[in-house]
Amino acid sequence: MSAGILDGKALAAKMKEEIRAESAKLPRQPGLAVILVGDNGASQVYVRNKVKDCSDCGIACFDYHLPADTSLEQLLTLVEELNGRDDVDGILCQLPLPAHLPQTPVLEAISPDKDVDAFHPENMGKILRGDARYLPCTPGGIVELLREQGIDPAGKHCVVVGRSNIVGKPMALLLLQQNATVTVCHSRTPDLKAECLRADILVAAVGKENLITADMVKEGAVVIDVAMNRNAAGKLCGDVDYTAVAEKASYITPVPGGVGPMTRAMLMANTLTAAKYRQSK
């Protein structure tokens, strides 16, 4: 079998068109503030892409690039200012922060109404309870990608490899909410291969090239690769040995062009949701 491709790039482009049309109907243009502290190269690329997405979607982008030695107090002052601004519907602080800045007080300072990443404990609690206001961007994008292809997680065995707060944990919760049976694997899982072989839907979100090889994948499984690694030749790759796994899977996401564009489209969708919510108050 050669797997069908779950084309995140194409679906994200379609979603962004719809978001642009919806944005244009609002009395006030939606606005997203993006904060980047320091000079992490990957973060700079991610932020540049988000700025472009805003422009594609008719969303105003307020781009704050702060020096690496920014203090916690300075960062919290900016977040407070953005919380109070009428033209800012969403606030995103790009992670990771420089080592001297603790993440928790920053993420907790962002108003839950404007927390389009869904990282605030109030929004994470809503995800846990099953009534999320904002879907977390990467897991939410994966749910949309599956839905578009008509793949229903209900009754399936889903295995999520990775337990981060950004991807693994919320991914498991969203799949559970869709009536899947979910296993979460991590670095202390004794037999990763045995767990993965049970997956009807396998989500890999670790950041380790070739972690998932063809012998770990059940014939006909759906394989979702969240990771964005660079191999020795400097080429982008995920956690999955793509060429060999594509011979066994029924569907697979490419890297790049799979989950990444969907994450970005979900951020735009959440910003639109935030704008609609604030303009209806």
Ligand code: GUN
């Ligand atoms: N760093 C890596 N992924 C993300 C994300 O989804 N949101 C933010 N704010 N930072 C990230």
